[in-house]
């Protein structure tokens with residue numbers, strides 16, 4: 001059985017050279033190989049830090065491929081950086097494994113490295129232990145204080161947007177759990193296993209938005225986080241909630257339930273002040289990104305209402321006809 005040192009060298013030390021030989025890549029004074037990493041934070045930037053743990057059977061179905069687990073464990077952390085308006089810089093990886101399975105580790109390492117390379121985030125350390133499968137990543141990003149988007153910054157009459165479409169991952173999970181009614185579509189399972197963190201969208205959104213977060217627990221539950229933090233309410237137009245082609249084909253009440261209350265979307269939910277709306281939408285078009293208006297911040301109400309003035313809540317929606 002290879003030692004822990006060999007395991008780290010084989011699967012996680014992607015540079016294959018001590019970092020001194022590579023020089024200072026993106027502020028890494030010392031990466032993997034010492035007792036701790038040493039990082040140089042540019043004086044003009046703030047350091048943004050986030051941690052997410054994924055446990056087998058809780059945060060991904062047990063049958064999920066190791067390649068997808070690798071991707072998803074980094075993707076959910078990159079999504080948090082996107083939600084803040086920070087550029088990905090570094091991450092650490094703490095992994096607990098029941099056994100040293102070569103095939104599993106190879107696929108996991110490929111999944112995580114493919115996304116790390118794409119997102120230009122560097123693995124700078126971690127921890128490797130034996131036990132039930134769990135992966136904990138701490139991602140670090142950089143941003144100027146002006147770029148940061150806080151949940152507490154939504155203002156009255158801001159326009160509420162989401163990126164892309166909602167509900168596919170929840171539908172994908174229902175398909176895997178064999179409780180999905182309608183035509184099954186692999187694109188939903190793909191969305192569950194390989195969420196795309198919206199760091200590219202974030203770079204644009206942060207130039208115009210007041211508040212932003214990423215949708216991980218469901219649109220209504222996460223919108224509520226912005227509303228509570230900003231002490232405002234919101235009016236949502238249910239007809240404008242963006243649905244994928246796969247969800248447009250199923251019962252629309254069910255599709256809307258996945259989109260409003262299903263988890264694991266990792267799309268951005270953000271608010272744009274009206275005076276920025278036109279320039280923002282032009283920039284979105286120019287960059288070929290997809291952002292859709294779903295409602296308006298309203299400080300004269302509390303909680304979430306539909307345009308028909310019905311009360312909307314994640315809990316209530318399950319009983320909503």
Ligand code: ADP
Pocket residue numbers: 004008012013031032033034035036037093094095123124125126127128
């Ligand atoms: P220590 O016992 O001093 O904490 P470790 O043996 O745990 O050190 O780790 C040795 C080096 O390998 C450290 O630089 C650590 O950050 C890195 N490392 C350990 N596990 C991982 C991992 N899963 N991914 C990336 N780097 C790791």
Ligand code: MG
Pocket residue numbers: 034035
């Ligand atoms: Mg040590």
